[in-house]
Amino acid sequence: MVMASDKSSPPGRFAITSLFRGFPxxxxxxxxxxxxxxxxxxxxxxxxxxxxxxxxxMAFRTSGNAADPIGPPWIEEMGRDVTALGSFAFLGFLFAAxxxxxxxxxxxxxxxxxxxxxxxxxxxxxxxxxxxxRPRPDLPHxxxxxxxxxxxxxxxxxxxxxxxxxxxxxxxTGDRRVRAYFIGLAxxxxxxxxxxxxxxxxxxxxxxxxxxxxxxxxxxxxxxxxIWLQRRGKVETPPTDDDLSARRRAGKP
Numbered sequence: 001m002v003m004a005s006d007k008s009s010p011p012g013r014f015a016i017t018s019l020f021r022g023f024p025x026x027x028x029x030x031x032x033x034x035x036x037x038x039x040x041x042x043x044x045x046x047x048x049x050x051x052x053x054x055x056x057x058m059a060f061r062t063s064g065n066a067a068d069p070i071g072p073p074w075i076e077e078m079g080r081d082v083t084a085l086g087s088f089a090f091l092g093f094l095f096a097a098x099x100x101x102x103x104x105x106x107x108x109x110x111x112x113x114x115x116x117x118x119x120x121x122x123x124x125x126x127x128x129x130x131x132x133x134r135p136r137p138d139l140p141h142x143x144x145x146x147x148x149x150x151x152x153x154x155x156x157x158x159x160x161x162x163x164x165x166x167x168x169x170x171x172x173t174g175d176r177r178v179r180a181y182f183i184g185l186a187x188x189x190x191x192x193x194x195x196x197x198x199x200x201x202x203x204x205x206x207x208x209x210x211x212x213x214x215x216x217x218x219x220x221x222x223x224x225x226x227i228w229l230q231r232r233g234k235v236e237t238p239p240t241d242d243d244l245s246a247r248r249r250a251g252k253p
Contacts (some may be wrong), residue, residue, distance in 0.1 A: 027223040033217035037151070040210045042136065044150060054095040057137060060199045069199055079196045088155030091118075091161045096167060110145060111230075117222035121160030124218060125153050125211075131240040139201035152203045155194040155211025156218075161253035162186040163219035169227075190215075 004220050043049045060069040084090055095118045100109035128146075133152035147153060166186035170179040196210040 001246070023224060023228070026220055030217045030221050030224075033213045035218075037210050037213040037217070040206050040213065041132065041150070043131070044210075046207055049204070049206045053137075053161065053206050056137070056198065056205040057201065061139075061201070068200065077202075079199045080193050083154060083196035083200060083202070085189060086158035086197075088157075091157055094165070095161060110168070110226075113226045113229075114168065117164045117219065118161055119155075120222065121157055121215060121218050124157040124214065125151065128156075128214065129153065134204075135208070135212040137201055137204055145202060147201055149215055150196065150207045151210035152197050152207040153211065154197050155190070155203075155208045156215035159190045159212055159215025160219050162189050163216060164223065169221040219232065 002118055027066040040049070054104050057065065060070055062070055069079065095114070099114055102108070102114065124234045128151055131147040132147045132150045136145055136149045163183075163186045166182040169182040173179060190212065197208055
């Protein structure tokens with residue numbers, strides 16, 4: 001008799017590293033992403049990305065009018081709505097809500113790790129922007145901007161926040177399909193925010209690629225450290241499906 005394949009695996013501390021086949025895979029991914037960022041930075045400083053950036057930027061503009069993004073006005077409005085998902089305000093609310101929840105359920109170690117990951121990402125993004133100090137694209141901006149262009153802060157911080165939150169959520173379920181959904185949703189939102197920055201003329205494509213690279217690398221690094229600490233009992237694990245079911249059976253909230 002052929003046994004049906006089990007689509008679930010134990011939730012908890014191994015959920016994230018299993019996505020990368022353990023710690024060596026996660027370390028390799030971080031190295032690849034950081035190497036990609038360094039390559040983009042070098043090419044940007046040497047001016048070798050100009051044709052690439054301009055070609056893609058212009059592909060999002062109306063022919064003969066660089067000030068007008070392609071598509072009807074409602075598309076441009078939707079672009080502004082999507083780009084807001086990577087703003088300091090929205091990501092700040094999401095971060096605060098997540099940390100507040102973790103504190104309410106007594107997971108102070110996880111709350112501290114979430115804080116270190118997101119705040120650390122902000123520091124990294126800000127330091128890199130100040131260091132490279134790349135001017136924004138010479139296009140009419142569809143939104144106000146206050147910082148340098150490289151790397152894209154929206155792309156960096158959306159990768160850090162969405163992927164960190166997805167990493168946390170993958171630990172609460174043993175169903176691999178649900179884990180894949182969380183990770184896939186985080187990746188989709190991160191990509192959507194980055195594309196909206198290019199569409200609105202707020203960033204060069206290389207800014208966004210660099211932001212995705214360094215933001216993802218930072219998120220993976222932080223949560224690899226988190227799993228390592230959880231294995232040694234230094235940090236709590238989130239409540240799993242079984243934990244929540246047991247609490248309900250016991251009549252606890």
